[in-house]
Amino acid sequence: MPRIRHDPVASRHTPVASRHTPVASTEARLLPSGGAIDAHRHDDHQIAYAARGVIGITTDAGSWVAPGDRALWIPAGTVHAHQAHGELELHLVGLPAADNPLGLDRPTVLAVGPLLRELIVAYTRTPDQDTPERARLRAVLLDQLRASPQSPLHLPTPATPLLRTLCALLEADPADGRTLAALGRAVGASDRTLSRLFRADLGMTFPQWRTQLRLHHALVLLAEGLPVTTVAHRCGWASASAFIDVYRRAFGHTPGGRAPR
Template identity: 75%
Template structure:
């Protein structure tokens, strides 16, 4: 990410992003909540990638240089918050669980990103309360800085289904498994198996967004069987990949939020 836009104010709005669409590297002076009600959203910084399906949102702290990428058609909701308003006290990008109420609050708040009416202020206050109660999720693939570790990670990023051991990968890059194991803990704060599992889950979400069958996803991502993949997926996301929500339908009637045609506006590469 060499060319970086500076958009001081983080927008509050909705937009649609086509599958494969990207929003280039940029930063805001504000915090931002990025939520995709449909599809899978990936946010990338110099420190790694965070991925969120339709039941998760990504918190992007003020000043963080980041880029977005869509996997599957995205209904994207952006919420900007002043740098002084950090309800979770987070200074790194973080994936947050989005329950039904928080989802509806985000949809309603981003329907019209302008104005400061008392009603909108109350909506924002409830949204922040729900954010404070939102569980955090470790859906992060850290980017290494050590050259040898970068080489190992590049091999696995090119093929997440590569099942070679750390010792076998080490022979390819000229390092022992002990050395690489220490590097993983020191450089990315994870063990090698933890990092590889995160990478595989990231890739699995992308494949599921493209409606790839579960058995094919398990094979391509390196799990020994579909049942092993399903167990890891259920433990991480709380549901099976077979019930993966490629589209989340907001409960508009219960909260009086207009239909999709009223709140979605076309996206463009320079947005976000």
């Protein structure tokens, strides 16, 4: 398994150096808040699920986060690093490259209902067993994955130097409420140019990207135990109610609430 480190300020960008771990592990483990697993890749697919805390992964294409009602699908061969936000109870499920029930070729956040959650937790409790019962458990787990809706919780990393500079400003302070025109003056570009770059480089508009950034940041702060009102303020929402409304639309429930069963 790749080396675990403690890094209270996890980078959004994957380190250049990475390990090759051919087999993706199936296990349950605890990571401290701020803990990280260094960049690595494996020849298997892997599911990463946080039964407690929030799990994040970074690749050279961006970052993904998953609270307790979501899981991360990590395709075989993807160089990625894990980050723990809050005390993390991490469940990892390794699957052979031939087992890709959703045909996904990039990291993806998947919704996790009560049954899939229990299947993941049960499957990782006995990772070394090879029994008919475990094979049936795995088959049901794959069936549940096929029915798992995808969640748009990807924060893409820009390739354009101009956008990298602008995005770095907002990553340093997600509450920065400047318009695209004002940010453009800070980086030396027009809002029209920046708007075009956001669509061409990141596949989304500037408001969409900023909302994704703020949701990512909010999940991290909530995992660290901050009150909803504080999270809303630090992430740039005008009020707690405005934040709760955006959060409910993104996740189907309020911050601190439970996903609908």
